[in-house]
Amino acid sequence: GxxxxxxxxxxxxxxxxxxxxxxNSSTTLSxxxxxxxxxxxxxxxxxxxxxxxxxxxxxxxxxxxxxAKKNSSLHITATQTTDVGxxxxxxxxxxATNKLIFGTGTLLAVQP
Amino acid sequence: xxxVSQTPKYLVTQMxxxxxxxxxxxxGHDTMYWYKQDSKKFLKIxxxxxxxxxxxxxxxxxxxxxxxxxxxxxxxxINSLELGDSAVYFCASSYSNSPLHFGNGTRLTxx
Numbered sequence: 149g150x151x152x153x154x155x156x157x158x159x160x161x162x163x164x165x166x167x168x169x170x171x172n173s174s175t176t177l178s179x180x181x182x183x184x185x186x187x188x189x190x191x192x193x194x195x196x197x198x199x200x201x202x203x204x205x206x207x208x209x210x211x212x213x214x215x216a217k218k219n220s221s222l223h224i225t226a227t228q229t230t231d232v233g234x235x236x237x238x239x240x241x242x243x244a245t246n247k248l249i250f251g252t253g254t255l256l257a258v259q260p
Numbered sequence: 261x262x263x264v265s266q267t268p269k270y271l272v273t274q275m276x277x278x279x280x281x282x283x284x285x286x287x288g289h290d291t292m293y294w295y296k297q298d299s300k301k302f303l304k305i306x307x308x309x310x311x312x313x314x315x316x317x318x319x320x321x322x323x324x325x326x327x328x329x330x331x332x333x334x335x336x337x338i339n340s341l342e343l344g345d346s347a348v349y350f351c352a353s354s355y356s357n358s359p360l361h362f363g364n365g366t367r368l369t370x371x
Contacts, residue, residue, distance in 0.1 A: 179357075181359055181360075183360075185301075189364075190350060190362040190363065190364050190365050191303065191350070191360070191362050192362070193359040193360065193361070196359055234301055236303065238360075240357070246356065246357050247305065247308070247316055248305065248360065249305070250295075250302075250303040250304075250305075252302060253301050253302070253303075255301070
């Protein structure tokens, strides 16, 4: 079945450093979504990318969808302590169920 | 408040017991889900209902039975609980192809 892998599993940065997490799907996706889960919290939707090669920005966050619609990345510029949490990509298959498969997640720790 | 709410927040029980988790959404969404998050933070879909009809049923033991009395509610009943069922269970809802709104989760501990 479809698998969505993320690297790295864990990243520890100093506040002010940049951070990137990469997401790879075993199959072509209709769209990809990104979620953030704070420690002890629930996943919260950040953004959805639909078009091949799409790039979207939210303040210090930059999201990219690959040309082949099988990979994606999230880049955070100048991390802050409020960025701490686990970042999940989630790939949506096409078809009748439009199942959303979550990636393995990247835990970001930011040291002040 | 508009939200996805699930109860209880914490559930501690012994092996062999039967327990239920309830979920309600007032966002007007047509699709509801149950996800299981294990100790490694992996989020795995268990079930999905669209307008009260089961549309996704992953490889989940028969001891887990979802029930959707209407499109605003999706409950999860678990029979004969096992140690390996310990996890955080998240309910979520959405419009068919739209992003998910998650509940706050139910932390289930089986002893």
